[in-house]
Amino acid sequence: xxxxxxxxxxxxxxxxxxxxxxxxxxxxxxxxxxxxxxxxxxxxxxxxxxxxxxxxxxxxxxxxxxxxxxxxxxxxxxxxxxxxxxxxxxxxxxxxxxxxxxxxxxxxxxxxxxxxxxxxxxxxxxxxxxxxxxxxxxxxxxxxxxxxxxxxxxxxxxxxxxxxxxxxxxxxxxxxxxxxxxx
Amino acid sequence: xxxxxxxxxxxxxxxxxxxxxxxxxxxxxxxxxxxxxxxxxxxxxxxxxxxxxxxxxxxxxxxxxxxxxxxxxxxxxxxxxxxxxxxxxxxxxxxxxxxxxxxxxxxxxxxxxxxxxxxxxxxxxxxxxxxxxxxxxxxxxxxxxxxxxxxxxxxxxxxxxxxxxxxxxxxxxxxxxxxxxxxxxx
Numbered sequence: 001x002x003x004x005x006x007x008x009x010x011x012x013x014x015x016x017x018x019x020x021x022x023x024x025x026x027x028x029x030x031x032x033x034x035x036x037x038x039x040x041x042x043x044x045x046x047x048x049x050x051x052x053x054x055x056x057x058x059x060x061x062x063x064x065x066x067x068x069x070x071x072x073x074x075x076x077x078x079x080x081x082x083x084x085x086x087x088x089x090x091x092x093x094x095x096x097x098x099x100x101x102x103x104x105x106x107x108x109x110x111x112x113x114x115x116x117x118x119x120x121x122x123x124x125x126x127x128x129x130x131x132x133x134x135x136x137x138x139x140x141x142x143x144x145x146x147x148x149x150x151x152x153x154x155x156x157x158x159x160x161x162x163x164x165x166x167x168x169x170x171x172x173x174x175x176x177x178x179x180x181x182x183x
Numbered sequence: 184x185x186x187x188x189x190x191x192x193x194x195x196x197x198x199x200x201x202x203x204x205x206x207x208x209x210x211x212x213x214x215x216x217x218x219x220x221x222x223x224x225x226x227x228x229x230x231x232x233x234x235x236x237x238x239x240x241x242x243x244x245x246x247x248x249x250x251x252x253x254x255x256x257x258x259x260x261x262x263x264x265x266x267x268x269x270x271x272x273x274x275x276x277x278x279x280x281x282x283x284x285x286x287x288x289x290x291x292x293x294x295x296x297x298x299x300x301x302x303x304x305x306x307x308x309x310x311x312x313x314x315x316x317x318x319x320x321x322x323x324x325x326x327x328x329x330x331x332x333x334x335x336x337x338x339x340x341x342x343x344x345x346x347x348x349x350x351x352x353x354x355x356x357x358x359x360x361x362x363x364x365x366x367x368x369x
Binding site (some may be wrong): 002003004005006009010013014015018021022024025028030034036125126127128129149151152 | 271272273274275277279280281283284286287288289291292295298299302306
C-alpha cells in the first residue's frame with residue numbers, strides 16, 4: 001500500500017472530475033484526520049488517514065482491502081471507476097439523470113438507457129458527459145456517459161439511447177468474483 | 184659429437200691452475216660446509232586442482248577500454264542526478280493534491296463549457312434552418328393556394344362566361360325589367 005504519484009493522482013482526478021464537480025474538494029477534507037487515496041494491488045482506496053496509517057502494519061500481500069475502493073488502474077495506466085465508488089460520486093455528482101421505474105431493471109441488468117426510460121434530464125447537459133443515474137426516488141443506481149446533449153435527446157425517438165452505461169449496481173452480483181479480488 | 188668434446192675439456196683446465204689459487208682454496212672451504220639436502224621439487228600434474236584454476240584476469244573499467252559513448256546501456260543524454268531520491272515521488276500532502284485537483288477541474292470545466300457552447304450554437308443554427316424551411320413551405324403553400332384560387336376563378340369564369348353570355352341578354356332584359364331577375368334566381 002502506498003500513496004499515489006503525481007501522474008496517478010492526475011489520472012484519478014481527471015476521471016473523478018467527469019462525474020464530480022468542484023465539490024471534490026470536500027472529498028479530501030482537511031485537518032489532522034483527513035481522507036487520502038491509497039494504492040494497493042493496482043486498486044485505489046479512499047480511506048481515512050489514521051486508518052491508512054494503521055494499515056501499514058499489515059503486510060502488503062495480506063492486505064485485501066481498506067476504506068472504499070474507488071477503482072483500479074489498468075495496465076495501460078488508465079483509471080477505471082468501480083461501482084463501489086458510487087456513494088461518493090452520487091453525493092457530489094455534477095449531473096444526475098432520473099429514470100422511470102420501467103427502466104430500472106433493464107439498467108441494473110447492464111443495458112444502456114433509452115429515451116423512453118428517462119424521467120428527467122437536466123438542462124445544459126453536454127454530449128459524452130459523466131452522469132449519475134438515479135431512480136425517481138433519488139436512489140443512485142449507477143453511472144454512465146450521456147450519448148446526446150439535452151436538446152438532441154428531446155428530439156430523439158423513444159428507443160434512442162440517451163446514456164451509455166458505465167457501471168451499475170447489478171455488478172455487485174454479476175462481477176462478484178472479480179470486484180473485490182485483488183492481485 | 185658435442186658431449187665428447189665437453190668431456191675432454193674440463194672448465195678448470197681452460198683458465199690454468201696458476202691463475203687463482205685463492206679461488207681454489209675458497210672452493211675447498213665451501214665443500215666442507217654442510218648444506219641442507221636439496222629438496223625435491225615435484226612438478227605438479229596438469230590435472231591438479233590448483234593448476235586447473237584459472238588465474239584471475241584483469242578486469243578493465245569502461246574508461247580504460249575507451250569504448251564509444253553510445254555503446255553503453257545509458258544513452259549519452261541520460262544522466263541520473265546524484266543525491267536525488269530514487270523511485271517514485273508520492274503526492275501525499277493536501278496542498279499538492281488541491282493544486283492538482285484545481286488544475287484538472289479547470290481543464291474539465293473548460294471542456295464541458297466549450298461543449299455546451301458548441302451544442303448551443305449548433306442548436307441555434309438548426310433552429311434558424313428549421314424556421315427558414317417552415318417559412319419556405321408556407322410560402323409555397325400560399326403560392327399553391329393562389330394558383331388554385333386563380334384556376335378556380337378562371338374555371339368559374341369559363342363556366343360563368345357562357346352563362347353570362349346566355350344571361351347577358353337576359354340580364355339586359357332583366358335590366359330593362361328589374362323584377363324578373365329576382366324571380367329567375369329564386
